[in-house]
Amino acid sequence: MPVAVAQDETKDVKKEHVLLPFLQTQSQNTLTRLYQRPSSCLSIFRLLSALERQIIMNLLWLESAISVSTMAAWVVREARPLYDNALATLARLHILPQSTVKLALNPTFKTSFRQALTGGGTSSSFGVPAGEGHDKAQDGIPTDRDGRKDDKRNAPSLNTLDSYAIERWETILHYMVGSGNGRRPPEPSPGVRFLLKTSGLMNEFHGSLQISSTGFQFLLHSPHEQLWHLLLQYLHLAEQRRMDLVDVLSFLFMLSTMELGREYTVANLTKTQSAMLEDLRDYGLIWQRKQSSRRFSPTRLSTTLTSCSPSLPNATGTSSGPQEGFIVLETNYRIYAYTDNPLQTAVLGLFASLKCRFPNLVIGSITRESVKKALSNGITADQIIAYLITHAHPNMRKNNPMLPVTVQDQIRLWELEKNRLKSQEGYLYTAFASQADYELVLNYAKELDVVLWENAAKRCFFGSAEGHSNIKGFIERRTMGQK
Amino acid sequence: MKAIKGILLTCDPAVKQILLAMDEKQKFIIDNLDDYHIVIKADDEYRVRLELEAELEKNTWTLE
Numbered sequence: 001m002p003v004a005v006a007q008d009e010t011k012d013v014k015k016e017h018v019l020l021p022f023l024q025t026q027s028q029n030t031l032t033r034l035y036q037r038p039s040s041c042l043s044i045f046r047l048l049s050a051l052e053r054q055i056i057m058n059l060l061w062l063e064s065a066i067s068v069s070t071m072a073a074w075v076v077r078e079a080r081p082l083y084d085n086a087l088a089t090l091a092r093l094h095i096l097p098q099s100t101v102k103l104a105l106n107p108t109f110k111t112s113f114r115q116a117l118t119g120g121g122t123s124s125s126f127g128v129p130a131g132e133g134h135d136k137a138q139d140g141i142p143t144d145r146d147g148r149k150d151d152k153r154n155a156p157s158l159n160t161l162d163s164y165a166i167e168r169w170e171t172i173l174h175y176m177v178g179s180g181n182g183r184r185p186p187e188p189s190p191g192v193r194f195l196l197k198t199s200g201l202m203n204e205f206h207g208s209l210q211i212s213s214t215g216f217q218f219l220l221h222s223p224h225e226q227l228w229h230l231l232l233q234y235l236h237l238a239e240q241r242r243m244d245l246v247d248v249l250s251f252l253f254m255l256s257t258m259e260l261g262r263e264y265t266v267a268n269l270t271k272t273q274s275a276m277l278e279d280l281r282d283y284g285l286i287w288q289r290k291q292s293s294r295r296f297s298p299t300r301l302s303t304t305l306t307s308c309s310p311s312l313p314n315a316t317g318t319s320s321g322p323q324e325g326f327i328v329l330e331t332n333y334r335i336y337a338y339t340d341n342p343l344q345t346a347v348l349g350l351f352a353s354l355k356c357r358f359p360n361l362v363i364g365s366i367t368r369e370s371v372k373k374a375l376s377n378g379i380t381a382d383q384i385i386a387y388l389i390t391h392a393h394p395n396m397r398k399n400n401p402m403l404p405v406t407v408q409d410q411i412r413l414w415e416l417e418k419n420r421l422k423s424q425e426g427y428l429y430t431a432f433a434s435q436a437d438y439e440l441v442l443n444y445a446k447e448l449d450v451v452l453w454e455n456a457a458k459r460c461f462f463g464s465a466e467g468h469s470n471i472k473g474f475i476e477r478r479t480m481g482q483k
Numbered sequence: 484m485k486a487i488k489g490i491l492l493t494c495d496p497a498v499k500q501i502l503l504a505m506d507e508k509q510k511f512i513i514d515n516l517d518d519y520h521i522v523i524k525a526d527d528e529y530r531v532r533l534e535l536e537a538e539l540e541k542n543t544w545t546l547e
Contacts, residue, residue, distance in 0.1 A: 368543065417539075420494055420495060420498050420539070421492055421493075421494050421498060421532065421535065422492065422493040422494070423490050423491065423492050423493075423528055424490065424491045424493070425490050425491075425525065426488075426489070426490075426491055427486045427487060427488055427489070428486070428487045428489055428491075428513065428514060428522050429484065429485070429486050430484075430485050430487070430514070431484055431485040432484045433484060437484065441484070452491055453491060453516060453520050455516065455517065458516075460514075460516075462491045462516070462520075462522065468486070471486075472486070475484065
């Protein structure tokens, strides 16, 4: 564990998964209930960093607790902060309770996770496939004719699932992009629109939804990040709606461990989870033949929730363009995008001015105006550059540096140009009677950390607006005291 | 001792010179602190920003 981990961890510059901070804010009770489900344990394990995973694996098969000093002896001194950090994260997740003497995994987590790895148990937390065994048990229950017919059909093909997921997901993104340039693409369901509004990705404007600056930034992220961003909002919403968070989370985790292309029965779902089916169908996470269907299939969006494989298939034959790189950027600011996907074209149009469009190619250029427009929408230069890098054409990847430096620098310069003027509201304090007076008030303001600018020679300083009432009070108290 | 409400603008010297020139047409500067800082009337900020942008825009050219 010692040296290998240290190296592993320094290479692993990826920041922690967005879900983890949310989980850490949950109570121990909620988390322990969540850990009763093996699929949740496995999913959370997959979201953790390499070092945290290794610590768990080291402790998982130990029957008794290990003393803290024994464990610490494995760690080289330089890696100590990383190790402490990992322990702190695990403690906040209540996986590894903080202790100064012995280290032992949360017993619930330990049992469930062992079960997840070795199989067995009857918790069916990984979902119950439809059409095997379990359906026979239900045969006794009379169902409507549709339900019966439904059961006899074959599971959907991967293609059906993929194109469904893509269609749903791109409808959402398209709706966001389209709202910015006045075009009206097909609207997603009210539930999705509500989520977009409450998450602040879109703002209500004259009765219709308009994309916000966070929404623009959202568009440049990878599908995986976008999905989690929305799901996180969904979780917050679920809390407000008083849905059982454990049910919601465990359903998401269950989906993430399911097998693509397989049908599962809805019979084992709790009430909350059945209600979630509709929402998740709207996001493209779940496919159902009919709303009333007693089976559902996870799509690739949901089965990759906790893995690092791409959330959307790169299979062609669907409307989606190539998933790996498709953008070529030249030193003369010209941009060539090999794509036929209207969504990718629209996202590109956020920061580039497009000139011509061919069946498989879009040509445009990055201009001052186009970048200024993007900046005024709240997109930052770094986001544009990051987007260009992640979607760079394989041929571009042979270059070092990948993007032409001139273009990168220019985009950053354009951003600086926009920020030539920084303004801060506040009060200018001048005309102090004596140097002592000046210093006294200045020191007080400094303690409050509200001084934005000072000049001892001129005997004046500028304090932010928040500090004014305090400073005013301070001076008044002093003058009162002198009288 | 005196406290004057205003907005502290932090900018580069070039922009400050433009602001000084604009101030000659219509007063808005409360105090000229140093090369990088200037205090202006709070109500004028929006107008000053617009005018400054128009002024800076004169110094850029596009290929199109």
